[in-house]
Amino acid sequence: MRKLRSLSVVIVSVLALQSCKMNKEESGSLPDVDVDVQADSGELPEYDIVWSDIDITTTTKTVKVPKVVVVMEEEEVEVPVIDFDMPxxxxxxxxLVVEAEVSGxxxxxxxMEIRATKNRLYxxxxxQELTTSLGDKTMRxxxxxxxxxxxxxxxxxxxGKKADRVYNSNYKYVDSMTEVDNIIGDAKTIYSE
Known part of the structure; x- marks a missing residue:
């Protein structure tokens, strides 16, 4: 029992020393002692320390992470409605929605326009590029x-100039209205802004 109590005192002392910060402020010295003692040699106690077995792995968990999300909200606004008949x-x-993803x-x-042929709407x-910088972000x-x-x-x-984005591959990009006229030919303009 005495050995266990001594061991407990040592462990508590070690833990206490580890959990505090000490700064040496002065040098010290031991007292001079003249003692004539005869003793048998002692023996330090032996300890069998069993450490915890720790494994580090990964697993998939659902956690909340911050995301920047553009929210599309529904609002009532005036939009053009084009009404035309074909016999x-x-x-x-x-x-008819057109979208582009841009950066820079x-x-x-x-x-600007909608043109029609017998079987197709163009x-x-x-x-058009504006002056406000997006930094390293993209915008749809x-x-x-x-x-x-x-x-x-x-x-x-x-x-306009096609941005280097995969999303923009859904549309044909041209440099000018002259190219549009060459592609479409004799299509009839049914809407013009």
Missing amino acids: GEDKAERS KEHELNI VISKL IQDQVYVNAPDLDVQHIIV
Whole structure:
């Protein structure tokens, strides 16, 4: 029992010393002692220390992490509605949406014209770079109009510089309206901003 108590005192002393910060302020010295003692040699106690077995692995957990999210909110706004008939064709209202993902600087994207042929609608938009820097971020922009028209194939043509983004591969990019005229030919303009 005495050995256990001595061991407890040693362990508590070691833990107490480890949990505090000591700064030496003065040098010290031991007293001079002249003692003539005879003793048998002692023996230090032996300890069998069993350490905890610690394994470090990974696992998948659902945790909350901060994310920047652009929230699309619904608002009532005035939007153009184009209504046109084609002989022998049923029509329905639908939204024509053009989107682009840009970086570097803010941009503006506007649907400028819609032209029609017998079986296709051409949505012609203009992508224009503005002056405000986006830094190292990207931005998705869009414009839309509604049409009451027969279910025709839709091709989007954007006049402006194509940003180097995979998302922008859905549309054809050209440098000028002259190129648009060369691509479309004799399509009839049904909407112009």
